[in-house]
Amino acid sequence: MDTTTEIAPGRLLIDGAWADAKSGATFTTVNPADESVIATVAEAGPEDVDVAVAAARKALAGPWAKMTAADRGKILWRMGDLIQERLSSLGLLETLDTGKTLFDSAKIELPMAAQIFQFYAGAATKLGGRTLASRSDTFAFTLKEPVGVVAAIVPWNFPFLLASWKVAPALAAGCTVILKPASQTPLSALEMGRIGLDAGLPPGVFQVLPGSGRGCGTALVKHAGVDKVAFTGSTEVGKSVLRDAAGTLKRVSVELGGKSPNIVFADADIEAALRGAFTGIFYNKGEVCAAGSRLFVERGIHEKFVADLAARADAVVLGDPRDKATRMGPVVSKAQMDTVLGYVESGTAEGAHVAAGGRRASEINNGKGYFVRPTVFDAVTSEMTIAREEIFGPVLAVLPFDDAADAVRQANATTYGLAAGVWTRDLAKAHRVARAIQAGTVWVNAYNLYDPALPFGGFKQSGFGRELGIEALDGYLETKSVWIDIGR
Ligand code: NAD
Numbered sequence: 001m002d003t004t005t006e007i008a009p010g011r012l013l014i015d016g017a018w019a020d021a022k023s024g025a026t027f028t029t030v031n032p033a034d035e036s037v038i039a040t041v042a043e044a045g046p047e048d049v050d051v052a053v054a055a056a057r058k059a060l061a062g063p064w065a066k067m068t069a070a071d072r073g074k075i076l077w078r079m080g081d082l083i084q085e086r087l088s089s090l091g092l093l094e095t096l097d098t099g100k101t102l103f104d105s106a107k108i109e110l111p112m113a114a115q116i117f118q119f120y121a122g123a124a125t126k127l128g129g130r131t132l133a134s135r136s137d138t139f140a141f142t143l144k145e146p147v148g149v150v151a152a153i154v155p156w157n158f159p160f161l162l163a164s165w166k167v168a169p170a171l172a173a174g175c176t177v178i179l180k181p182a183s184q185t186p187l188s189a190l191e192m193g194r195i196g197l198d199a200g201l202p203p204g205v206f207q208v209l210p211g212s213g214r215g216c217g218t219a220l221v222k223h224a225g226v227d228k229v230a231f232t233g234s235t236e237v238g239k240s241v242l243r244d245a246a247g248t249l250k251r252v253s254v255e256l257g258g259k260s261p262n263i264v265f266a267d268a269d270i271e272a273a274l275r276g277a278f279t280g281i282f283y284n285k286g287e288v289c290a291a292g293s294r295l296f297v298e299r300g301i302h303e304k305f306v307a308d309l310a311a312r313a314d315a316v317v318l319g320d321p322r323d324k325a326t327r328m329g330p331v332v333s334k335a336q337m338d339t340v341l342g343y344v345e346s347g348t349a350e351g352a353h354v355a356a357g358g359r360r361a362s363e364i365n366n367g368k369g370y371f372v373r374p375t376v377f378d379a380v381t382s383e384m385t386i387a388r389e390e391i392f393g394p395v396l397a398v399l400p401f402d403d404a405a406d407a408v409r410q411a412n413a414t415t416y417g418l419a420a421g422v423w424t425r426d427l428a429k430a431h432r433v434a435r436a437i438q439a440g441t442v443w444v445n446a447y448n449l450y451d452p453a454l455p456f457g458g459f460k461q462s463g464f465g466r467e468l469g470i471e472a473l474d475g476y477l478e479t480k481s482v483w484i485d486i487g488r
Contacts, residue, residue: 010041012048012210013193015055016203022047027212029186032099032330032370033320041186044211046219049178052207053225056149056176059204064176073124076171078199080117083110090191092322094160097185099329099370100284101321112450113164116468119452120172123473127173137487143480146174147251148227150476151220153213153241154189155233156182156332157287157392163189165456165467166230167196167206173476175228178207180217182233184333186210213237224248230475231255232289234390235416235461253465253475255289255457257390258418261411262292262447263401263433266301268423272445274305277396278312280421280447282374285331286340286394289462290419292447294387295398296407302400306355306378309398313356313374318364330370331393337370340393344375347386352397353379382413390416404429408436417459421447440466 010026011018025043030036044052064072083090091106098105129142152166159181170177181189193208209216221229221244228251231241238254245252262280264273280292297305321329331337337360344358357375364371372394380387380397387397401407411420419441422433434442440457443449450456455469465475 010039010190012042012044012052013190013197013206013208014048014052015207016197019048021045022051027183027210029097029184030333031096032332034365034368035334035370038096039187041190041210044180044209044216046215048209048211049216049219049223052178052209053149053220053223055204056178056207057225059176059202060146060148062204063202064205065174069124069127069174072172072174073121075199075201076117076121076124076168079168079195080114080121082195082198083114083117086191086195087111090160090188093191094188095321095329097187098156098159098332099321101326101329104284109158109161112452113161116161116164116452117168120168120473123169123470124172126470127473127477129479137485139484139486141482143482144173144477145480147476147478148175149225150175150177150228150230151223151226152177152179153217153220153229153231153233154179154181156185157284157289159185160188160192162232163192165472166232167192169467169472170230170476171201171206173473175476176205178209178220178226180209180211180220183210183212218244221245222247226250228252228476230465235463238463251475253467254463255465255467256418256461256463257392257416258289258291258458258462259294259388259390259414259416260290260292260419260421260439261294261296261414261437262421263296263407263411263423264298264301264305265404265407265422265424265426265429266298267425269425269445270301270305273423274308274312276421276423276445276447277305277309281396282313282316282328282394283448285328285372286374287332287336287392288448290441290448291392292419292421293391293396294411294414295396296401296410297398298407299400299402302398306376306398309396310356310376310378313376316374318361318371318373320365328374328394331372332370334370336393337372340372340391340395343386343389343391343393343395347377347380347384347395347397350384350386351379351381352377352384352386355398357394382410388414404433408433412436412438415461418462419443
């Protein structure tokens with residue numbers, strides 16, 4: 001695989017052209033594997049948001065509005081093709097910015113993003129309303145109209161993939177989109193902007209504004225010219241986005257944090273469950289909103305299961321995420337590493353037992369880079385901080401349970417409700433538990449499966465609105481009812 005790449009322009013994409021920030025401000029983005037600066041990027045502020053929103057509003061009424069759904073679909077399909085053609089350079093950029101392995105970025109996440117653009121390319125031509133025949137004196141029908149200008153605000157854990165979850169359905173619906181990537185990982189979003197231009201999106205239809213949450217993010221959320229905010233991030237910031245959006249009563253969808261339960265019954269295929277428990281928490285260094293960060297293991301198999309899982313965690317090869325041998329790269333930033341290590345300290349202080357990891361891997365790269373050993377905590381109780389709060393790193397809390405009722409009670413004892421896993425060979429039990437768990441997604445004898453056709457989103461404080469699937473389109477459409485009097 002190519003291991004050099006052309007770094008994105010590092011400028012804002014506004015109205016079809018690359019621009020510096022009006023204030024001249026810039027920020028740097030850092031490679032978490034060696035702490036080197038990858039690129040200097042223009043930092044959008046409120047004045048840039050004003051310009052981009054004006055361009056997005058103009059584009060909403062321009063050639064984009066007159067294009068057929070099939071033509072919008074063709075552009076989206078072309079964006080998917082261009083992602084496929086640029087997999088190795090895009091993958092490297094994503095790996096440098098996030099610390100995820102090259103395998104995960106170039107072989108899993110970017111191809112999935114390409115599929116998402118092509119799924120919504122087809123969906124664009126299937127949009128339509130209903131006709132209603134409930135009265136003989138009127139003809140009534142519903143129209144589905146684009147909601148308007150969408151601000152898509154995304155986190156740093158899957159920068160390109162999670163952007164595709166918003167940008168593709170919003171464009172399919174006929175909206176115009178301003179994408180704000182997380183300030184830790186702005187580079188692949190700029191490349192998505194370039195792909196949009198190369199695929200033929202008219203100027204202003206898709207713009208990219210790297211910047212901070214407080215500066216650029218808040219300005220987008222409060223802006224009267226933005227009709228909808230599609231936000232993915234932490235629950236805390238999600239709440240502040242809702243407060244800021246209330247002033248203009250704009251549409252908001254929020255995909256937020258999680259503390260997802262992964263439940264292993266004694267009658268499960270234990271080898272499959274071990275693999276599922278492992279990837280459930282350690283995929284992408286645990287920086288996954290749906291990470292199975294609370295592992296519930298039936299008491300009879302608990303001790304051996306934890307020992308086997310800990311042995312697998314201890315065997316993980318950490319290192320440069322570009323190396324083929326590496327199975328886990330660094331966490332995304334120093335701040336995130338400090339947060340994760342703080343949780344490790346709190347777990348130990350509150351009496352949990354470190355069965356694997358539990359430390360920074362400072363032996364790698366002479367201590368440069370934000371590497372944390374995959375960590376398994378045993379002897380965890382439900383009151384401990386590590387069992388309640390989202391850590392968003394490679395740290396697993398294992399808790400035993402007695403029977404299905406106990407497992408469901410403990411699994412639901414959280415303010416979150418994003419995802420869950422259930423491992424059992426008993427089909428009826430799997431169905432019962434899947435229904436009883438309060439979460440937007442439940443995987444049975446699997447974990448972390450995603451498909452463009454299956455909706456994803458939260459219950460409870462994991463947010464509301466759905467991404468992926470036909471359901472995601474609803475978030476980018478308004479429904480208008482039209483009545484025609486035919487009685488006279
Ligand atoms: P974050 O909430 O700190 O930031 C997310 C995005 O919001 C970033 O682009 C950030 O710059 C921006 N932002 C920050 N403050 C803002 C404000 N006041 N107004 C507007 N925008 C603002 O989250 P993060 O640390 O980047 O990501 C980790 C979080 O994201 C975790 O909680 C994780 O569970 C969640 N997440 C959820 C999903 C999901 O689908 N439910 C997917 C991935 C990540």
